[in-house]
Amino acid sequence: LSPYFPPDQPKRFQNVHRLFGVSNILRILKHVDPSKREDTVKSIAYEADTREKDPVHGCLGVITILQNQVSKLKDELAVARDQLYLLQHQTSLLHPQVHTCSLTLSPSRVIDR
Amino acid sequence: LSPYFPPDQPKRFQNVHRLFGVSNILRILKHVDPSKREDTVKSIAYEADTREKDPVHGCLGVITILQNQVSKLKDELAVARDQLYLLQHQTSLLHPQVHTCSLTLSPSRVIDR
Numbered sequence: 063l064s065p066y067f068p069p070d071q072p073k074r075f076q077n078v079h080r081l082f083g084v085s086n087i088l089r090i091l092k093h094v095d096p097s098k099r100e101d102t103v104k105s106i107a108y109e110a111d112t113r114e115k116d117p118v119h120g121c122l123g124v125i126t127i128l129q130n131q132v133s134k135l136k137d138e139l140a141v142a143r144d145q146l147y148l149l150q151h152q153t154s155l156l157h158p159q160v161h162t163c164s165l166t167l168s169p170s171r172v173i174d175r
Numbered sequence: 176l177s178p179y180f181p182p183d184q185p186k187r188f189q190n191v192h193r194l195f196g197v198s199n200i201l202r203i204l205k206h207v208d209p210s211k212r213e214d215t216v217k218s219i220a221y222e223a224d225t226r227e228k229d230p231v232h233g234c235l236g237v238i239t240i241l242q243n244q245v246s247k248l249k250d251e252l253a254v255a256r257d258q259l260y261l262l263q264h265q266t267s268l269l270h271p272q273v274h275t276c277s278l279t280l281s282p283s284r285v286i287d288r
């Protein structure tokens with residue numbers, strides 16, 4: 063494993079070793095294409111670091127926060143697009159000759175939740 | 176570990192055992208408050224399942240996808256809010272008496288990246 067764990071980052075190896083154990087990491091790496099082993103070690107090290115910071119939730123804590131953020135942003139975007147649609151409609155009724163915006167918008171909500 | 180791994184979900188235990196090993200899970204659980212142990216096992220099982228599906232990236236793959244999605248949504252929201260601000264400004268110049276929208280908007284981009 064030494065090529066993947068530079069000696070100036072002992073904490074990295076320590077966390078990974080503690081969470082997964084060397085034999086488990088070697089087994090994961092054995093089943094991965096050699097060109098992907100560097101990325102595999104990086105993601106394993108990330109998981110180990112995250113588990114050290116949050117022993118209860120680990121990566122799932124980060125994923126839950128990001129999922130909530132995506133959900134909130136989708137809601138905000140849907141509201142902004144609805145308002146934009148209404149305002150464009152209102153402006154085009156008042157001034158049919160005015161080109162307010164070149165966008166084609168629909169009031170439909172963001173669907174791909 | 177048996178209370179956390181119901182016998183009708185053998186795959187759950189199998190994945191967790193393969194990725195972390197029983198002794199590592201027991202060590203994690205020992206350092207966690209008993210009331211948090213159920214959540215801890217759930218997040219460990221999630222990590223193991225995700226690593227089985229994507230042996231190279233594991234949870235980091237999910238996190239990267241979500242981070243890209245957050246970034247894209249923030250950009251789209253900033254564009255929609257800028258357009259809304261411009262349109263409101265344009266409408267208020269044409270018809271100062273018309274209340275187009277009760278929102279208070281500014282053209283500033285979403286800052287908390």
